[in-house]
Amino acid sequence: MIDLYDRFQDEHTKATSLSLTSECWFAIRLDLLCAIFVIAVSFLCFAQSDGLNAGYVGLSVTYAMSLMALFQWCVRQSANVANQMVSVESILEYIKLTPECTTGKALPPEWPKNGVISFVRASLKYPGTEQPVFKDLNFTITEKEKVGIVGRTGAGKSSLITMLFRLVESEGQILIDDKDIREIELHTLRQQIAIVPQDPVLFTGSLRRNIDPFRRYQDEEIWNALNEVQLKEEIEQLKEHLDFKVAEGGSNFSVGQRQLICLSRVLLLNRKIVIIDEATAYVDYQTDAKIQSVIKQKFKNSTVLTIAHRLQTVMDLNRILVLEEGQGTFGEPYLLLQDKDCSLLKMVEETGKMMASSLKKIAKEAYERQHERLPISDGFDNVNAESVLYKRTHRECNITVINEEANKKNEVLEIKKVQDVTD
Template identity: 35%
Template sequence: SQMLIMYSHDIFRSMGILMVLFGLLTIGKMLAIFAYAWVIMRPMDKLINFTHLYYNAKSSIDRLNEILKLDSEPKYEMKVDPFKDRKSASIRLKDVSFSYDGSTEVLKNISLEIKEGEKVAIIGETGSGKSTLAQILIGLYPIDSGEIFYNGIEIKEIGYMSVRENVGFVIQSPLMFNNSLRFNLTLGRKYSDEKIYEALKIAQLYEFVSGLDKKLDTIVGKNGTKLSGGQKQRLSIARVLLDNPKVIIFDESTSSLDNETEDRLLEALNSFVEGKTIITIAHRKNSIEKADRIIDLSKIV
């Protein structure tokens, strides 16, 4: 719009000068035209800007309305705390079914049980619902039918908030904020530097962070653009370790690491996860060979 206004003035001036040269206008009339043109162009400029802002705002409002129309997750109040005074938790699924679109079932009548303190690896073909199962366990997707139990208490009796406070979830592509390493590790919670560095040592990030000029105050960039894929995964693992959950779910959380770094990480994790219930979703042999039991999700009925 600014270019239109600028070029309009040039066009008016050029036409006015030409018309004066050809005797079609007097100099006084030409100056009057310039004055009127300036008066007219300013409100036109504001009108064009308003139209531009209106369409931008309309697009934003449309996106917000799409979000507001989405169904809210069910709200369940905590009636029983199955995690209280327990080091870990058992998990049981009974006839669990789930579909994204209401017709095609990703999980159908799945029943399985994981004992308290057991380390389980979940494998299966692509599309068998491994990652979906992990997100169902923490209530990110409400199930269509069936029941989920923690320490024998159904999840509706526990409440999603309590489950998420006690079940850690490490995903393959973790979200990073355009903020410091400290914030991305703590998410605003208060932890001592000693505890943070202890988690970084287990996650095999201590040397990397110690070598940075600003250490924990280093900005990682939008969605962690200043970090490699492996560093983001290890940062996500350290983030979960700080919370010290009763149950930890690893969903392809070491897929971007080389074998040597993964071996060191898994070895360091052993002492930390001792006695905790661990669910590992992976394809790599290193990630599943230390499991107490392997569950092939594509073969579960």
């Protein structure tokens, strides 16, 4: 407790000292300006001495000298009023905000057990706007599934995360393990969803406090998390280790290191649902590969939603949600690439021939790996995997299968199923 008091006292002393120093600096500059003004008045009176009364000259110089103290006092008072009114302005803005509804059902600590996320006719429209961001989204993310979210700028990728965290209330239903998130207490909901943000956020203080802000974990667990993100050796080289002081905004760490520190924070939480909001958007390819490796190895038992900045980071995931014009197309990457009307194929082709070929190869290899242990039954044993066309609608999947004999006769056999092939 004493150490905490000393730390707060030091921070207060730093701010007060900086304020006093700034005031002194400002006062010297004001005095200099006033002195220049007095000198200018004196020289003008001297230049016009033939036509001026001596009394007027003395009065002008006296008033000019008295201006020094008065001018400095007025400027200081106006600055203080402006500083104090900023606080009042902020309070008035907060008063106008509509408070969030924090009431809801109490759930057991182990919720969610599976991490199944279902969107049922979910729509989102920001306050003050008429055009909805999403309209009637219908899809289900199964347990432990790794899903990529792609779309062009402004398609609503981050808005989907806004819906999950209830930063803006949406219409329809969003279910997590069959529980409507609008009926869940807000603190509980946000506490059970971990996120790796696009801009890594670090606070001024010790490294331990940044990784474990609520002091719930032992040092050994923190070191294990740092080791898993391959930062342990670099932190051990610091003199203070976990007590190393992080500068404002984490400026004494590189962008890649800050992102890995945020990733270690998520590893400690060990949540069933993890959201990765373009975590590799501002890092080099080496750090990108390191982050992707950690995500694949350490989040095996979690449902992971990845907002993609680089297509190669999501082409080997289980499924992809492609957002466009308020609608979503949901399916496996390889199968989506077979649909010429899907915007994912257009985005892949826009990367260039070599990159597009590489991305298609990654998607194909991932598809073959996923279906090695999942033989397609229902009487179609000789199905060519490359001829499976998949297109998901609101509540069911239409799967078109072309076997070898039907292909020769140019006949297509359509099967309507309620479940995905991967189910």
